[in-house]
Amino acid sequence: MDNKAKVYLGAAVLMLLVFGIGMLGPAKMQPVLWMSYTGFLALASLLLVVAIPIVAKATRHPLAMKALVLQRQLGICVFLFALVHVLITMQFGLGWNIAFLLDPQATFLLVGAIAFLILFAMAATSNDFSVKTLGKNWKRLQMLVYVAILLLLAHFINAGLVFAKNPIVVGVVLLFCVAGAYFRFKPKAKPPVSAKQEPMEPSKETIKQ
Ligand code: HEM
Numbered sequence: 001m002d003n004k005a006k007v008y009l010g011a012a013v014l015m016l017l018v019f020g021i022g023m024l025g026p027a028k029m030q031p032v033l034w035m036s037y038t039g040f041l042a043l044a045s046l047l048l049v050v051a052i053p054i055v056a057k058a059t060r061h062p063l064a065m066k067a068l069v070l071q072r073q074l075g076i077c078v079f080l081f082a083l084v085h086v087l088i089t090m091q092f093g094l095g096w097n098i099a100f101l102l103d104p105q106a107t108f109l110l111v112g113a114i115a116f117l118i119l120f121a122m123a124a125t126s127n128d129f130s131v132k133t134l135g136k137n138w139k140r141l142q143m144l145v146y147v148a149i150l151l152l153l154a155h156f157i158n159a160g161l162v163f164a165k166n167p168i169v170v171g172v173v174l175l176f177c178v179a180g181a182y183f184r185f186k187p188k189a190k191p192p193v194s195a196k197q198e199p200m201e202p203s204k205e206t207i208k209q
Contacts, residue, residue, distance in 0.1 A: 003066075004073050011077035014041065015084060031092035036162035038085035043152055045081055046119070047176055049074045050145055054183050072126050079123035086116055108158035115151040118144045146181075153177065 022033040052071050056064040094100045101109050131138050156164055163169045
């Protein structure tokens with residue numbers, strides 16, 4: 001089995017595990033647990049996948065370099081986790097009533113839906129054909145992932161019934177995002193001033209003049 005197939009198999013096993021763990025709770029709580037677990041799995045995997053190039057560049061660790069090669073497949077798995085979360089939430093939480101998304105009392109749902117559309121656009125254009133056709137716009141589209149993360153943090157903190165109620169989990173997620181943003185957007189170090197100056201020893205040409 002090649003590495004790409006292993007990524008999808010791993011994602012399927014992880015999803016089954018999440019459902020299995022949800023089933024360990026009281027029967028009445030299972031839908032809430034499934035909604036929470038699938039939502040958190042989607043958010044956590046998104047943050048990890050976005051961090052891959054940052055970690056690979058900083059550490060050159062073999063595992064990070066391997067993950068970098070598989071980033072496209074890993075990104076599609078993130079979208080599939082988000083899709084399962086949305087389907088479970090629609091089924092058990094919202095009863096397929098789309099009107100809930102426009103409820104002014106629950107703007108976190110609309111925020112989650114916008115983030116989901118961004119993830120969908122990114123997954124749909126995760127192929128060589130789109131990279132070629134969209135040109136520079138492909139890179140711009142990929143940058144929307146940072147908007148999606150901001151929206152999802154708001155969604156997580158406002159919607160969450162399990163993980164979001166744990167201040168340690170929320171703290172770790174926020175710290176991870178702040179550290180990631182710092183390393184991703186920190187200004188590049190300027191070359192040392194001395195490198196731009198004339199060499200200390202005059203060159204032969206300078207002496208001739
Ligand atoms: C149409 C789009 C979406 C809808 C309607 C929706 C709905 C919900 C609802 C009702 C909850 C509360 C349920 C609970 O915590 O048990 C929730 C929680 C959550 N959702 Fe979403 N969601 C959407 C998209 C997303 C996406 C795209 C992600 C991540 C990629 C996500 C991540 C989360 C997380 C992390 C939680 C909190 C889990 C917890 O702390 O318990 N959601 N969502």
